[in-house]
Amino acid sequence: MMDGELGAFLRSRREALRPGQVGLPEGVRRRTPGLRRAELATLAQVSVEYLTRLEQGRDTRPSPEILAALADALRLDDADRQHLQELASVNHRQQLCAGERSAVSRTVRPEVRALLEALRDRPAYLLNRLGDVLAWNETFDRLARPLGLLDGAHPNLVWFVFTDERAREYFPDWAELADQQVTELHGLRRGDPATDAFAERLGRTVGAPFMSRWQRRPVAVRSTGVRWLRHPEVGPLRLAYETLDVADDQQRLVVQLPADAASAEALDRLLGRRPGGLRSVAG
Template sequence: MTELGKYLRSCRARVSAEDVGLPTAGRRRVPGLRREELASLAGISVDYIVRLEQGRVKTASPSILSALAEALMLQQDEREYLLRIAARETSPSTANRSARPRRQQVSAGTRVLLDSMVNVPALLLGRRMDILAWNRLGAALFTDFSKVPLIHRNHIWLTFQDPQVRDLYEDWAQVARECVAYLRMDAARYPDDPELAQLVGDLSLKNADFGTWWSDHRVRSQRQGRKTFHHRIAGQMELDFQMLDLRSGGDQSLLVYTAEPGSSAAEALTFLTIWATTQTGEAVERDSASDT
């Protein structure tokens, strides 16, 4: 079964008949919508949905994909993912193959920007959520990235495999599931990235939770939100995060954490800032020489 087929089946399983106003009389052997119900809602044939899920469709028009997305109640990120994988699998000759992996480099201007952000933790993320660079407070919040092997200097890898990073999160499971959804969105953007495939394979073997959540086929783009941290030095902090795209960096984003002014989290972050500036560098090295 193709990725498109797996995704459509996963989306069908997440939508109940009640969600779309269909009658629910009778016993259901599987969760979610039946193919017949999805076909009726989308205005297409059951046979076409079967062939889509089995990977036997050579072309899928935007109007059909839009109808399926509407029937499955997909959000913006999920619609984007559906269109990307459908273009790749049903129309390979016209699919966007320009987004192939490129060498990830950190510009001098970006390094200066990170250095100037002395009061907020900040990480520069590339493809696969690789950690390309960071500022002093970013290292103080998470870990000394300079001591992490380059192959594991990845936000998702550390979230799943590094006990110190894992213990930072009050709701680790929620954070980790979101990371998996971010990575699956990246997989649609860069289907030919061998390092992404290796990351998924390694984590699937080493962590059962990752394998389970990857199979759920949930997708999400990184934007903004809030996380609660339990830091070994600063204590509990509820921080807001934002993902800021860097136009000059192409596929690079700046992950920045902030605290609400006057809050206990702001006081804890100030304390962490002071602590970080007193260190000799053993735990808060600020930057990377990542170049992959």
């Protein structure tokens, strides 16, 4: 169960909010990043004592009215509001108890494998909620194996991004990619002890590059976007990606497509295909 997570989440959002964002003077002698407790309490019209109890985990069930007031005062976006409601719901213990979550799935259904193969013209791979790369098609193998991502018997995308120096070399937007991996890990967490154990191991291994992101508790997951890749064999690639949830399996299917004509031609070369065989998203 996510003991103390409600308070930690509120504190993370308070410390991330600058006074100027809510119309308060910045000041010059602030020992606390972001808003002070007293400032947030005033904005939300709650007592400092009550806000302290919430942040320290001594009260885990604020009323819907207080939740709304805190969300408004903290300028939370939709994803953060939803996460806050989940943490503080009336059925908090039933919803977020570790025993209620199924084990991390590492089994790939035959139908999903068939779908991966059907996407033979596009790199595609399957992840579970820990970022384990469970299955992939031949096109993704040709793309990812030279990077080192598929080294070892049990490749993991999050672990590769943070622990393998090649990731920083091959992904020019490494910092953005690292943010995304932590956001997905945190957004799918929801009381899963396996996720917490994985995050603890990763934090011990790499320290601040992971922990500073993990402690911010990001939850707004992006299911689509464009990623830059400096491929060791064919050079720069811009790959658009689409992420699809696999029903009931807590798994995600990621499909990549060339984002421009140059990337489509480079991917053709990598796959040994006739130039122009692949079309870019823009084309």
